[in-house]
Amino acid sequence: MNMQHLKYVAAVADAGSVKKAAEKLCMNQPNLSRAVKEFEEELGFAVFSRTPKGMVVTEEGEEFIKRGKKLLGQMEELEEFYKSERRDVLRFSLSAPRVSYIARAFERFAQKTDPECESELYYRETNSMRAINNILNSECRLAIVRYASEYDVYFQKMAKDKSLSYELIKDFERVIVMSENHPLAGKDAVSLRELYDYTELAYADPYVPSVPSIDVKRTEFSDKVRKKIFLFERASQFDLLEHNSDTFMCSSPLPRDFLEKYSLVQKRIVEKTRRYRDVLLSRAGYELTRLDKEFLEELKKVRDETWTGFID
Numbered sequence: 377m378n379m380q381h382l383k384y385v386a387a388v389a390d391a392g393s394v395k396k397a398a399e400k401l402c403m404n405q406p407n408l409s410r411a412v413k414e415f416e417e418e419l420g421f422a423v424f425s426r427t428p429k430g431m432v433v434t435e436e437g438e439e440f441i442k443r444g445k446k447l448l449g450q451m452e453e454l455e456e457f458y459k460s461e462r463r464d465v466l467r468f469s470l471s472a473p474r475v476s477y478i479a480r481a482f483e484r485f486a487q488k489t490d491p492e493c494e495s496e497l498y499y500r501e502t503n504s505m506r507a508i509n510n511i512l513n514s515e516c517r518l519a520i521v522r523y524a525s526e527y528d529v530y531f532q533k534m535a536k537d538k539s540l541s542y543e544l545i546k547d548f549e550r551v552i553v554m555s556e557n558h559p560l561a562g563k564d565a566v567s568l569r570e571l572y573d574y575t576e577l578a579y580a581d582p583y584v585p586s587v588p589s590i591d592v593k594r595t596e597f598s599d600k601v602r603k604k605i606f607l608f609e610r611a612s613q614f615d616l617l618e619h620n621s622d623t624f625m626c627s628s629p630l631p632r633d634f635l636e637k638y639s640l641v642q643k644r645i646v647e648k649t650r651r652y653r654d655v656l657l658s659r660a661g662y663e664l665t666r667l668d669k670e671f672l673e674e675l676k677k678v679r680d681e682t683w684t685g686f687i688d
């Protein structure tokens with residue numbers, strides 16, 4: 377079996393078409409189509425059905441691709457280990473949402489790393505789609521994704537289909553974060569109706585597998601607020617919240633020292649709102665390293681500290 381051709385088949389399955397897969401692989405479309413066809417002939421069955429809408433994985437092909445991706449993941453991990461002569465280097469890699477309590481946990485974890493050991497730590501803040509792809513492409517060993525609890529069935533199915541393990545970190549309702557100078561900062565709790573004339577800060581790239589992005593955005597971005605600023609990185613949110621007293625953000629609770637540093641307050645929402653989930657993903661069968669376990673221990677400590685006083 378040609379492992380390169382197996383990668384081609386997996387790429388076409390993920391993309392849904394030869395054209396899109398060829399663009400992602402940076403190769404010629406006819407060559408990719410021919411490679412996939414030759415690979416199917418070698419296997420003795422059709423992995424794909426060719427339709428006007430693209431390449432649809434056959435029932436037999438689904439099981440093959442599931443097993444093939446697992447094999448590719450094992451090969452990539454093996455290559456990653458042996459391509460470096462420094463095999464004693466400790467490595468940790470995580471893709472995570474732009475969330476302050478996770479960033480604080482990583483900060484503490486990094487501070488406690490044994491100074492006598494060589495180590496390489498990778499921390500990538502990104503959205504759920506890229507975090508999942510980073511796991512599948514072996515660019516990161518761990519990923520944390522955040523999504524509304526109502527979409528849990530889609531993420532659980534995605535995890536099963538892509539042979540990913542799935543562990544709940546926190547299920548929660550969001551709070552409102554704003555400057556201590558905000559006109560509503562003196563209230564114990566804030567109604568969404570009261571926020572209509574203020575400016576909401578929101579991350580602009582929500583993602584749910586198998587759900588059109590336009591539908592996700594329609595439910596994620598409230599029509600109860602008429603002014604929005606869309607962000608793509610976490611640092612900007614604190615500058616805007618601190619210096620623009622008419623802005624606010626729907627967020628998970630922030631660590632206490634973040635609030636003090638940026639002169640912020642956080643308030644409960646009066647209405648019953650959507651619940652959200654932070655979930656840890658890794659390849660099925662992946663054994664957590666010592667560094668992985670140390671980070672997760674720190675993450676759970678910071679999580680518990682952060683939610684003190686915001687039990688929902």
